Amino acid sequence: MRTNRSVALCWCLALLTLQAMAGAEPSDRLAIVGGRLIDGLSGQASTDAVVLVEGETITAVGGREIIPPGTRLIDLGSATLLPGLIDTHVHPLMLGDDYQIDHLRRSSAYKALRGLAAVQRGLEAGWTSLRTVGTADVFYAPVDVKRVIDEGLFHGPRLAVAGHYISITGGGGDINFTSPEQSLIADGLIVDGVDEVRRAIRQEVKYGSDWIKLLVTGAFMSAGDNPKDVHFSPEELAVAMEEANRLNVPVMAHAHSAEGIKMAVRAGVRSIEHGTFIDAEGIELMLQNGTYLVPTMYIGDYYIEEMADSEAQKKMVELSAKYRDEFFENIGNAIRAGVKVALGSDFGADPVLQSREFGSLIEAGMTPMQAIKAGTSVAAELLQWQDRVGSIAPGRLADIIAVAGDPLADISELERVVFVMKGGEVIKASTQ
Ligand SMILES: [Zn+2]
Numbered sequence: 001m002r003t004n005r006s007v008a009l010c011w012c013l014a015l016l017t018l019q020a021m022a023g024a025e026p027s028d029r030l031a032i033v034g035g036r037l038i039d040g041l042s043g044q045a046s047t048d049a050v051v052l053v054e055g056e057t058i059t060a061v062g063g064r065e066i067i068p069p070g071t072r073l074i075d076l077g078s079a080t081l082l083p084g085l086i087d088t089h090v091h092p093l094m095l096g097d098d099y100q101i102d103h104l105r106r107s108s109a110y111k112a113l114r115g116l117a118a119v120q121r122g123l124e125a126g127w128t129s130l131r132t133v134g135t136a137d138v139f140y141a142p143v144d145v146k147r148v149i150d151e152g153l154f155h156g157p158r159l160a161v162a163g164h165y166i167s168i169t170g171g172g173g174d175i176n177f178t179s180p181e182q183s184l185i186a187d188g189l190i191v192d193g194v195d196e197v198r199r200a201i202r203q204e205v206k207y208g209s210d211w212i213k214l215l216v217t218g219a220f221m222s223a224g225d226n227p228k229d230v231h232f233s234p235e236e237l238a239v240a241m242e243e244a245n246r247l248n249v250p251v252m253a254h255a256h257s258a259e260g261i262k263m264a265v266r267a268g269v270r271s272i273e274h275g276t277f278i279d280a281e282g283i284e285l286m287l288q289n290g291t292y293l294v295p296t297m298y299i300g301d302y303y304i305e306e307m308a309d310s311e312a313q314k315k316m317v318e319l320s321a322k323y324r325d326e327f328f329e330n331i332g333n334a335i336r337a338g339v340k341v342a343l344g345s346d347f348g349a350d351p352v353l354q355s356r357e358f359g360s361l362i363e364a365g366m367t368p369m370q371a372i373k374a375g376t377s378v379a380a381e382l383l384q385w386q387d388r389v390g391s392i393a394p395g396r397l398a399d400i401i402a403v404a405g406d407p408l409a410d411i412s413e414l415e416r417v418v419f420v421m422k423g424g425e426v427i428k429a430s431t432q
Pocket residue numbers: 089091133346
């Protein structure tokens with residue numbers, strides 16, 4: 001017995017030694033060196049900007065004294081190191097100007113390939129994690145995009161996926177501009193009544209959705225419905241939550257109207273998307289329930305500026321212009337009250353436009369550091385991934401980016417990411 005234990009102990013020590021030796025190989029350990037570090041958690045940047053990475057994991061953060069001899073260096077000079085960026089509201093399979101028509105023109109396979117290219121562009125621009133929230137496909141192309149990345153067939157960001165938006169007949173996920181004799185298939189899952197709601201949620205989970213997305217109110221972009229209307233009945237919403245909770249899938253609610261927001265928060269959704277007309281009572285309810293808010297503000301400005309002449313986007317342009325000030329004020333109230341706000345862009349195929357959301361969060365009332373947290377650590381919490389990503393700390397996956405300047409002084413630095421690492425793998429290292 002004693003002999004066996006001694007032998008076992010010897011084996012353990014031998015293994016530990018072997019592991020230590022393996023860990024000491026220069027190829028397996030590297031130090032990323034910058035001039036400034038924003039770790040996603042602390043309130044201030046640090047000039048101790050050395051991050052040690054072993055394999056896919058961050059093992060230490062500090063000054064140059066933590067670099068063991070023989071470690072491979074990635075010296076980024078005076079650059080600012082940050083956690084990989086996280087966008088919690090993207091539609092990478094959609095083109096910006098043809099929402100609701102897109103899925104009628106193109107096959108699911110084509111959209112999967114285009115969506116894969118879009119999320120790869122995002123990764124190369126610093127977006128190391130994305131939550132896709134229903135994206136113009138009748139089938140499950142967004143889930144397949146995630147699958148091929150997870151299987152290692154293609155490189156890409158970490159994805160959390162809602163396959164579809166679940167919507168009522170005549171809602172934002174339906175096609176509301178054709179004649180009654182047409183029977184086109186909408187890209188949303190169209191459900192009416194509690195049985196169809198239940199079936200839709202089971203189907204989403206069956207085919208690989210990580211999240212359920214409910215269009216609780218009308219939308220800005222879809223022709224023929226009103227964002228101020230509440231769409232699901234309380235019974236439908238209750239069944240949706242009951243089913244999703246039983247299957248352990250979190251729920252996000254697209255909600256513009258004050259009443260729709262409150263209904264969704266009371267029902268127990270994890271996040272409110274958009275939140276345009278949120279009022280004081282809604283803010284209070286979100287604080288009580290710990291609900292996250294994903295306001296998606298810059299996209300309205302983009303449509304006002306770039307799509308003013310688009311017939312297809314007339315409604316989006318008009319409503320975005322009409323309610324812009326009110327929207328920014330309401331979100332400002334939520335920020336000041338302490339609601340947990342995560343960054344979501346509502347784009348997905350253009351990483352620079354995604355980055356502009358940081359500026360909108362600042363315009364609504366955040367400090368630059370708060371905005372950066374909204375797109376890193378707070379977004380990671382929303383996804384329940386905070387133990388893996390969203391911050392630069394020992395034990396986290398090495399999702400690390402760098403920008404040349406100081407994003408706290410000029411937030412648009414985040415539009416020009418010069419270095420990207422995902423899980424210890426260098427994705428981009430442009431020369432400065
Ligand atoms: Zn959206």
